[in-house]
Amino acid sequence: MKIRSTNISKPTTIIWNEKEVLTGIYKKPINKPIYLGKEDVKGDEVSDRKHHGGEFKACYLFSKNQYEYWKNLYPNLNWELGMFGENLTVSGLNEKDIHIGDIYEISSALVQVTQPREPCFKFGVKFGTQEVLKQFIEHGYPGTYVRVLEAGFVKTGDTFKLVEKAKNSISIWQFFDLLYNKSKNRDHIKLIMDNNALPERKRNKLKFFLK
Numbered sequence: 001m002k003i004r005s006t007n008i009s010k011p012t013t014i015i016w017n018e019k020e021v022l023t024g025i026y027k028k029p030i031n032k033p034i035y036l037g038k039e040d041v042k043g044d045e046v047s048d049r050k051h052h053g054g055e056f057k058a059c060y061l062f063s064k065n066q067y068e069y070w071k072n073l074y075p076n077l078n079w080e081l082g083m084f085g086e087n088l089t090v091s092g093l094n095e096k097d098i099h100i101g102d103i104y105e106i107s108s109a110l111v112q113v114t115q116p117r118e119p120c121f122k123f124g125v126k127f128g129t130q131e132v133l134k135q136f137i138e139h140g141y142p143g144t145y146v147r148v149l150e151a152g153f154v155k156t157g158d159t160f161k162l163v164e165k166a167k168n169s170i171s172i173w174q175f176f177d178l179l180y181n182k183s184k185n186r187d188h189i190k191l192i193m194d195n196n197a198l199p200e201r202k203r204n205k206l207k208f209f210l211k
Contacts, residue, residue: 001090001091001092001093001104001159001160002090002091002092002157002158002159002160003088003089003090003106003154003155003156003157003158003159004064004081004089004090004091004156005029005064005081005082005088005089005156006029006030006032006033006034006087006088006154006155006156007027007028007029007030007081007082007086007087007088007089008027008028008030008034008041008043008044008045008087009024009025009026009027009028009044009045009082009085010026010045011023011024011045012024012025012026012045014122014125016121016122016125021122023045023122023125024044024045024046024085025085025122025123025126026085026126027044027082027085027086027087028080028082029080029081029082029089031156032155033153033154033155034087034153034154034155035151035152035153036058036059036087036106036109036111036148036151036152036153036154037058037148037151038055038058038148038151039053039054039055039058040053040054040058040059041058041059041087044087055147056114056115056145056147056197056198056199057114057115057145058111058145058146058147058148059087059088059111059145059146059148060085060086060087060088060117060143060144060145060146061086061087061088061089061090061093061143061144061145061146062084062085062086062088062089062090062093062117062143063089063090063091063092063093063094063095063141063143064081064089064090064091064093065091065092065093065094066139066141067079067081067083069139070083070084073135074127074128074132077127077128083126084117084123084143085117085123085126086143088154090160093143093144095116095140095141095142095143095144095171095172095173095176096171096172096173097171098113098144098171098172099113099165099166099169099170099171099172100113100114100115100166100169100170100171100172100175100192100195100197100198101113101166101167101169101195101197102162102164102165102166102169103149103162103163103164103166104146104160104161104162104163105160105161105163106152106154106158106159106160106161107152107153107154107155107158108150108152108153108154109148109150109151109152109153109154110148110149110150110152110163111146111147111148111149112146112147112149112197113144113146113166113172113197114144114145114146114147114197114198114199115144115145115172115175115198115199115202116142116143116144116145116172116175116176116179117142117143117144117145118142118179119132119133119136119137119142120133121133123136137176137180140173140176140177141173142172142176144172147197166195166197168191168195169191169192169195169197170188170191170192174188175188175192178206184206184209186209186210189206189207189209189210190210192206193206193207193210
C-alpha cells in the first residue's frame with residue numbers, strides 16, 4: 001500500500017433539515033506532509049468529535065482503487081482525491097486483506113487498523129443524494145480508520161510496512177458486513193470480542209447477538 005494523496009479540510013457549513021451544520025468532510029489534497037497525532041490529523045477539521053477523531057478514529061484511509069467505481073456512478077461531481085473525506089488516499093488498500101488490529105509503519109508513524117467508516121448524512125450531502133449511503137454500504141469497500149500508536153509525519157509516496165499481523169481477527173470487509181447485515185456471523189463476532197483495537201462499546205453492541 002502506498003499513499004497517493006494527503007488531505008485535510010477547513011470547516012465547511014452545510015444545510016441539513018433547514019439547519020446549519022459544520023463538517024470536515026470536504027478535504028482537499030495538500031502537497032506537503034501531514035502529522036498523524038494520537039487524536040486526529042494536525043490542522044484537519046474535526047467538527048463532530050462524538051463520531052470522528054479520537055483514539056480509534058484518529059485518521060481515515062480510503063482506497064484510490066475505488067475511485068473509478070464511484071466516478072462511473074457520479075460522473076458529474078467535481079472529482080479530486082480526498083473526495084470521500086479521507087486523510088490518506090491509499091493505492092493497494094483492500095478491505096478484504098486488512099484486519100482489525102493489524103499494525104503498520106508509515107514513515108515515522110505507527111498505526112493500527114481499527115474500524116470501517118460508517119457513512120452519515122454529510123456524505124450524502126456532499127454527493128448530492130442520501131441514496132449514496134445505501135450504495136456505499138452495499139458496495140462494501142468503506143475504507144478504514146486507524147489508531148495512531150506512534151505519532152509522526154507521513155507524505156505522498158510513503159509505503160505501508162506491515163509490522164504485526166493481528167491474530168484471531170476479521171477483515172475490515174467482514175466487520176463492515178457485521179455492522180449492516182441482519183444475519184450476523186456469530187463466529188466473526190466471537191473472534192473480535194477481545195480485540196482491543198475496537199472500541200469496547202462497539203464490541204458490547206455485537207455481544208448482544210451472541211445471547
